[in-house]
Amino acid sequence: MTIDKLLAPGGQPITTSQSPEPLPESVAAPMSTMRVLLLGATGTIGMATARALVRRGHEVVCLLRPRQGVRDLQADALWSERLSGTKLLWGNAAEAEVWQQAGLANTHFDAVVSCMASRTGSPRDAWRVDHQAHVWALQAAQAMGVRHFVQLSAICVQKPLLAFQHAKLAFEKALVESGLTYSIVRPTAFFKSLSGQLDRVKKGKPFLIFGDGQLTACKPISDDDLADFLAGCLDDTARHNRILPIGGPGPAITPLAQGEHLFALLAMPPRFKRVPVGLLDVIIGVLSTVGKLIPAAADKAELARIGRYYATESMLVWDPAANHYDAEATPSHGSETLLDAYARWVKGEGAPDRGEHAVF
Ligand SMILES: NC(=O)c1ccc[n+]([C@@H]2O[C@H](COP(=O)([O-])OP(=O)(O)OC[C@H]3O[C@@H](n4cnc5c(N)ncnc54)[C@H](OP(=O)(O)O)[C@@H]3O)[C@@H](O)[C@H]2O)c1
Numbered sequence: 001m002t003i004d005k006l007l008a009p010g011g012q013p014i015t016t017s018q019s020p021e022p023l024p025e026s027v028a029a030p031m032s033t034m035r036v037l038l039l040g041a042t043g044t045i046g047m048a049t050a051r052a053l054v055r056r057g058h059e060v061v062c063l064l065r066p067r068q069g070v071r072d073l074q075a076d077a078l079w080s081e082r083l084s085g086t087k088l089l090w091g092n093a094a095e096a097e098v099w100q101q102a103g104l105a106n107t108h109f110d111a112v113v114s115c116m117a118s119r120t121g122s123p124r125d126a127w128r129v130d131h132q133a134h135v136w137a138l139q140a141a142q143a144m145g146v147r148h149f150v151q152l153s154a155i156c157v158q159k160p161l162l163a164f165q166h167a168k169l170a171f172e173k174a175l176v177e178s179g180l181t182y183s184i185v186r187p188t189a190f191f192k193s194l195s196g197q198l199d200r201v202k203k204g205k206p207f208l209i210f211g212d213g214q215l216t217a218c219k220p221i222s223d224d225d226l227a228d229f230l231a232g233c234l235d236d237t238a239r240h241n242r243i244l245p246i247g248g249p250g251p252a253i254t255p256l257a258q259g260e261h262l263f264a265l266l267a268m269p270p271r272f273k274r275v276p277v278g279l280l281d282v283i284i285g286v287l288s289t290v291g292k293l294i295p296a297a298a299d300k301a302e303l304a305r306i307g308r309y310y311a312t313e314s315m316l317v318w319d320p321a322a323n324h325y326d327a328e329a330t331p332s333h334g335s336e337t338l339l340d341a342y343a344r345w346v347k348g349e350g351a352p353d354r355g356e357h358a359v360f
Contacts, residue, residue, distance in 0.1 A: 213256030219247025225334025
């Protein structure tokens with residue numbers, strides 16, 4: 001047994017029966033079509049992953065959470081169109097009995113791919129979705145004869161400080177210990193998380209940065225590039241039984257550089273507003289105190305902690321020995337850079353839907 005120290009430092013090491021080093025050569029097995037259960041298919045990466053799996057010829061079944069009693073034809077039609085080429089099943093994965101329904105119990109799947117995650121990031125929801133719902137999915141997978149479980153996680157779990165990170169790590173551990181072949185994919189920042197300032201900058205407002213805008217860096221990955229990487233885990237044996245940090249192409253980029261590039265594309269003089277990180281500490285302190293009496297304030301305090309985390313921690317591989325984030329050690333996949341996407345969005349082409357509840 002070895003401990004994968006590089007990828008799971010701090011608090012919750014992942015025990016694996018696989019040797020983490022050296023990385024094997026990428027070996028794409030001859031592409032065989034599989035019957036795949038996809039979780040989280042209505043989310044940003046889930047939708048892209050459904051397309052990637054269908055493109056590769058897999059038979060894809062998506063388990064979707066019913067919308068406020070909407071189990072009607074309208075919802076079916078909407079999602080049948082968005083998830084075209086897949087079969088839809090309805091049920092909330094965070095309710096144990098859903099896993100007993102026909103279509104899941106006593107059915108065979110070759111693989112589960114999960115892009116499911118808490119939409120709110122509140123500690124309760126994170127433990128319910130990022131951990132408990134996944135534990136039920138894992139138990140069901142074992143009963144359904146699944147051989148391979150591909151889990152979308154997040155690179156930030158390597159330095160866990162937040163409830164959702166601990167919930168994700170607890171499930172990663174359960175998956176590694178389950179005996180199933182696993183691929184745990186820990187991506188860096190998504191494009192949608194770095195698109196929020198486009199509108200305010202277009203309206204002539206300054207680009208907001210924490211500190212000098214160089215406290216952090218990331219290697220953003222597009223939805224389709226990440227989806228391609230997730231779908232590719234099924235065929236590429238080099239991605240089996242591994243924890244896989246992954247970023248997009250090109251060098252790491254700081255918030256300051258993102259803003260400068262956006263202003264250049266808009267042919268506007270750069271204007272930045274510097275926000276001190278200490279302001280977030282004050283907000284966290286106040287909300288945490290109020291949160292002892294009012295649960296809604298406690299959830300807001302956790303959101304502020306999430307904000308502080310992303311304002312101060314890079315989305316790159318953490319090197320615990322050197323005590324710093326390492327852009328060079330963060331693998332790249334795909335072809336589209338954030339700067340390519342900015343150029344498209346500035347022209348009005350396909351700006352991302354950040355979603356009502358998108359917090360990460
Ligand atoms: N944003 C980033 O920059 C970033 C970076 C690295 C990693 N990540 C990680 O990537 C993952 C996915 O992100 P995303 O942006 O694609 O997520 P998302 O758009 O918020 O989608 C979440 C998916 O999970 C489903 N879900 C949530 N609660 C559920 C429940 N109780 N039962 C069944 N399904 C449920 C949602 O279904 P509904 O449509 O029914 O709500 C949706 O399909 C997250 O784990 C996130 O931490 C994000």
